[in-house]
Structure formats: C-alpha cells, structure tokens
Amino acid sequence: MRDALTLRGNHALLTRANPLAKFSGVVLITVALALSIDWVSASVALAFELLLFPLAGLTLALLWQRGWPLILAAAVGGWSTAILAPDHGRILLDVGIWSISEGSLQLGLGFLLRGLAIALPAVLLMSCTDPTDLADALAQQAKLPHRFVLGTLAAMRLVGLMAEEWQTIGMARRARGVGSHGNPAQRLKATLGQSFGLMVQAVRRASRLAVTMEARGFGGAQRTWARKATFSRLDAWVVLGGLLISGAAVAAAVAAGTWNMVFLGQQ
Structure with missing residues (x-):
C-alpha cells in the first residue's frame, strides 16, 4: 500500500505512462537483446536504459536496492561464462584448472552486459508502475480474463507483504534464540525452517484473500471500472523509445561487426 501511494505521488514522466505501453517497450528491448550475445548491442541498450531511470524518479x-539479486546473478553468469567458455584467441589468464582468453572474455562480458540490459527494464517497469493500474490495463485493453488479472494483482500486492512477513518471522525466531548463532549448517537449517514458516503464512494469506475476493463478487461476469485505462501520446513515445533503443543496439553491433545470431548458429 505504501508503494502504491508513493507511485501515485510521483510525478515523473514514466509513472504517468500506460502500463501496457511500458511493457511493450520492455518487450521490444528484450527481443533485440535475446537475438545476440555480443557486448556492443548490450552496452548501447544499457547506456540508454540508465538514462531512463531519472524519467521514472529513480536513482542508482x-x-x-531493488535489483541487486539480478545484478549479482548477471555478474556471476558473466564470470562463469568467461572461465568455462572454449578458449579463442590470445590467453589472458591461465591458473591451471581454468583459463580466460580474449574470445571467452568477450563472451563473458557480453553475457554480463546482456543480463544487466535485460534485467534493468524489468526493474524499471515494476518500480514506476502501480499494480492496480497494470491490472486495469490488462483487463480493459489487453482483454485478459478477470480471474487471471485479479490473481496477478493479488500476487504483486503480496510480494511486499511477504518481504515484511519474512522480517517478522526472522525477528520472532531470533527472540527465541533460533538462527542467531551456530555453525553454517545450523544457520542453514534455521533458514529452511524460516522459509517453511513463510510458506505456511503465504498459503494462509492467499486462502483468506481468495475467500474475501469471492465474497465481494470479484468473480462476477459484469464489471465496472473506477479508472478508465487509455492510451495517450506519451504512451506512443514510450513504445517508440523501446523500438529506437532496440534498433540502435542492433545497428551498433552490426556496424561494429560483433553481431552474433546465436540462435541461427552464426559465430
């Protein structure tokens, strides 16, 4: 609820755009980046994406804070690719059990940058989009089934509650002396126990929410809308921006000679 109020009070440009327009822009960028594993196209897309964050009222x-798991995953993936990929070109580092060559380093760097360039638009989309506005757009404009839309909305609302629930369970367990000390195996066991407690709470909360939504007529055939979802000139610019970013990334890679259509078997 606090995040929704923050979004409503945020007058940044992208927060006012239609959620489906923002989603379309993210899809356009993702498709272009999924076609190649080169570092040039990923670098160009990433540079443009970082310029978009102020337009959503966000800072680095x-x-x-919101995307560190994805950032770390991209870093680990890039490093793993660099040391596990076949050597090609001059050997830059050799420690016996693994080595890094010019080719494997370029491949790892491309994987790292591409992972970041794909992850950041998703973080941007979720950070500047109110879940209720997204649900309204999915139901009114995308014509998706009401039950699917309401389930998506409930899931998005419960994500923040689950994070708070995890902290509450952790503090309660530490107050009883569970999970605050011991060797790594004991701490792992305590974490698994806390995860099980969170799962139980999630099932209970989802059950109560389902009963409440059914009692209030959310499954009815006739629906009315408090807010009308519409497309504006701003939304057209958002979609065009996604198209331009993807086109610029592809054009830069082709011009640099690094474009690599991995799905077509080109090297």
Whole structure:
C-alpha cells in the first residue's frame, strides 16, 4: 500500500505512462537483446536504459536496492561464462584448472552486459508502475480474463507483504534464540525452517484473500471500472523509445561487426 501511494505521488514522466505501453517497450528491448550475445548491442541498450531511470524518479541507489539479486546473478553468469567458455584467441589468464582468453572474455562480458540490459527494464517497469493500474490495463485493453488479472494483482500486492512477513518471522525466531548463532549448517537449517514458516503464512494469506475476493463478487461476469485505462501520446513515445533503443543496439553491433545470431548458429 505504501508503494502504491508513493507511485501515485510521483510525478515523473514514466509513472504517468500506460502500463501496457511500458511493457511493450520492455518487450521490444528484450527481443533485440535475446537475438545476440555480443557486448556492443548490450552496452548501447544499457547506456540508454540508465538514462531512463531519472524519467521514472529513480536513482542508482534505489536501483541497487531493488535489483541487486539480478545484478549479482548477471555478474556471476558473466564470470562463469568467461572461465568455462572454449578458449579463442590470445590467453589472458591461465591458473591451471581454468583459463580466460580474449574470445571467452568477450563472451563473458557480453553475457554480463546482456543480463544487466535485460534485467534493468524489468526493474524499471515494476518500480514506476502501480499494480492496480497494470491490472486495469490488462483487463480493459489487453482483454485478459478477470480471474487471471485479479490473481496477478493479488500476487504483486503480496510480494511486499511477504518481504515484511519474512522480517517478522526472522525477528520472532531470533527472540527465541533460533538462527542467531551456530555453525553454517545450523544457520542453514534455521533458514529452511524460516522459509517453511513463510510458506505456511503465504498459503494462509492467499486462502483468506481468495475467500474475501469471492465474497465481494470479484468473480462476477459484469464489471465496472473506477479508472478508465487509455492510451495517450506519451504512451506512443514510450513504445517508440523501446523500438529506437532496440534498433540502435542492433545497428551498433552490426556496424561494429560483433553481431552474433546465436540462435541461427552464426559465430
């Protein structure tokens, strides 16, 4: 609820755009990046994406706070690719059990940058989109089934509650002396126990929510809308921006000679 109020009070440009328009822009960028594993196209797309964050009222600190798991995953994936990929070109580092060559380093760097360039638009989309507005657009404009839309809305609302629930369970367990000490195996066991408690709470909360929504007529055939979802000139610019970013990334890679259509078997 607090995040929704924050979004409503945020007058940044992208927060006012239609959720489906923002989603379309993210899809356009993702498709272009999924076609190649080169570092040039990923670098160009990433540079443009970082320029978009101020338009959503976000900072680099908030980016790290909300997207650090994805950033770390991309870093680990890039490093793993660099040391496990076949050697090609001059050997840059050789420690016996693994080595890094010019070709494997370029491949790992491309994987890292591409992972970041694909993850950041998703973080941007979720950070500047109110779940209720997204549900309205999915139901009114995308014509998706009401039950699917309401389930998606409930899931998005419960994500923040589950994070708070995890902290509450952790503090309660530490108050009883569980999970606050011991060797790594004991701490792992305590974490698994806390995860099971969170799962039980999630099932209970989902059951109560389902009963409440059914009692209030959310499954009815006739629906009315408090807010009308519409497309505006801003939404057209958002979609065009996604198309331009994807086109610029592809054009830069082709011009640099690094474009690599991995799905077509080109090297």
